[in-house]
Amino acid sequence: MRRRRIRDIRNDELVAAAIRSLHHRGFGSVTMAEIAGEAGASAASINYYFGSKDRLMEETMRRLLSILHTALLARLAEARTPRDRLLAIVEANFDDTLFTPAQCSVWVQFWANAPYTSSLSRLHRINRARVASNIRRELRQLVPEQGLNRVQTTIQAYMDGVWIEAAQGGTVPDAAAARADARALAELLLDQSRQSLGS
Secondary structure: OOOOHHHHHHHHHHHHHHHHHHHHOOOOOOHHHHHHHHHOOOHHHEEEEEEEEHHHHHHHHHHHHHHHHHHHHHHHHOOHHHHHHHHHHHOOOOOOOOOOOHHHOOOHHHHHHHHHOHOOOHHHHHHHHHHHHHHHHHOOOOOOHHHOOOOOOOOHHHHHHHHHHOOOOOOOOOOOHHHHHHHHHHHHHHHHHHHHHHO
């Protein structure tokens, strides 16, 4: 196995510190010094590794997207049918490695701030388009064309809503329950679409 570079290890530590700090202090309030202190480092080290707070924020978001991508690939590897693949896509968004209190908080904060930061806005657009494309690809084989947009937007809106609710911090997010509920909704929408096609 290839040894990890010190730079990569330090990047990981700073990103993890950024997630914890953003969760506790908020995107608008957290400072470079606070993030550095959480990592046991100096603010100068963040500048050295990332150049700016915005670059650190971008790398943090990329890290969360990478966690989602890894979870998705693992679930898709076991999916055999379009229905299985659709459910894999839905459930990956609530994977145990992703759907945690701190990461829910950070994810929603990023999307709320994305319109005001060009690099985050670009990541947001890419991710939304990728999720929509993945869902639509499987739905085309499962629902009639006239119902495709409705089912896709309903699934995505539901997933977003669960993340927003989790980010508000009333209860600790339950990833297994979130997956089960999202799966149940997707299956209900598929069944309704099939029934409307048969009527």
